[in-house]
Amino acid sequence: MDILIVDDEPLARARLVKLLADIPDCQIVGQASTGDEALEQIHRVDPDLVLLDIRMPGPSGMEVAQKISTIEDPPAIIFCSAYDQYALEAFDVKAVGYLLKPIRSQQLQEAIENAKKLNRLQKTTDNHQPPEPGRAHITAKTHRGVELIEIETIRFFSADQKYVTVIHTGGQTLIDQTLKDLEANFSDSFIRVHRNALVAKKYIVALEKGPEKGYQLCLQDCEIKPVVSRRHLTSVKELMQRL
Template identity: 50%
Template sequence: MHVLIVDDEPLARRRLAKMVETIEDCELVGEADNGNHAIEQVNACDPDIVFMDVRMPEKDGLEAAREISLMPDPPAVIFCTAYDEYALEAFETLASGYLLKPVKEEQLIAAIEKARKITRAQKKASTESDVEESADELKQRQHISAKTRRGIELVPIENVLCFVADHKYVTVIHHEGETLVDDTLKDLEAEFADKFVRIHRNSLVSIAHIEAMERSSAGQFEIRLKQSEYRPVVSRRHVSGVRELLSRL
């Protein structure tokens, strides 16, 4: 389980980080000191679990958790705070846990295990739902349509290299360039589940255009695409799934 710690107090982050590092199958992938930074780190690090303080400068933990809950494939959020009066608001953000400081090791382990079970159940339910919807309701398009200054542009699905989400917009990267579309990444993933694979919270890549998954000089895994210099990054969370897919191709 990849973990992100969000707290405006460096000592609190350091204490929790030391505890996380002693827990089997848990890896600290990032830290943040306020809600805005937390959202940036969720997109950058793609964690499974976010340990979130409530009272922080700029954007507090509750507001950040609400935004995170609206993301595609959101991580589990566990609040760690010195105040018990925010529990009701915390669970309204769909948080999976609420721990009071100072956090005890057994409480931390129990919260992580609960989040692990919830995450697995959600992924299973989401996958089953997407498969049923794709089979029963969705008719797969042969083109992606987009409104441009020239009118309606049709991009053949076979020419699409990947879909990349950035806040409210999705960019289609294809052989002729880049195009913004109104579709959500979640809907595109459901419709084209047999043709595209999720490699990051914000990215779907065409399976047919994948040549290899390689480690960059910076230590990140990237996808090498056919006839393209573009190298989309594979998040740590999705490396094993992509590796399994490539082994079957």
């Protein structure tokens, strides 16, 4: 499980790093000292879980959690706080745990195991959404009106905050659908490779090391190389073995 630690106190972050070192299958993929840093890193490193402080300079942990809940395929959240009065509010933003400082190893491990179970359940539920049959096109509203984009020409979908961009052989087009809906409708022909990217399986040519120690995909007839997050790397490798 890839974990992002968010706390404005260096000692608190260091303690979590030490505790996580003793918990199997946990890897720290980033640390942040502010809410703004946290949101930027979530977009970049695509963690499975965020260990989130509440009282921080700038956006509070609660404000950060509210923003996290609106993004596509959000990570799980466990709050780590010295204050107990925010517990009810924490579960309003769908946190999977609320730990009081000083955090104990056993409490942290139990909370992480719970997050893993919920993550597996969510993936199972998402993967069983019925696809929309028979669609050969998607629609896009452009300055020319409503346009049809053939599914066969699409290399991947890329999400950026409020918009999804379709990268296809005719160029790039903005649409007003979400990656979650697209994934449900086209799960037979597209695979999620990142929180922000959905790639056409048939056009995958190679998986290669990216410029920042991660991985990226080479696609047929496409110069742009979508990034593969650690969270989705295993499923991409399994798919490529079957192609």
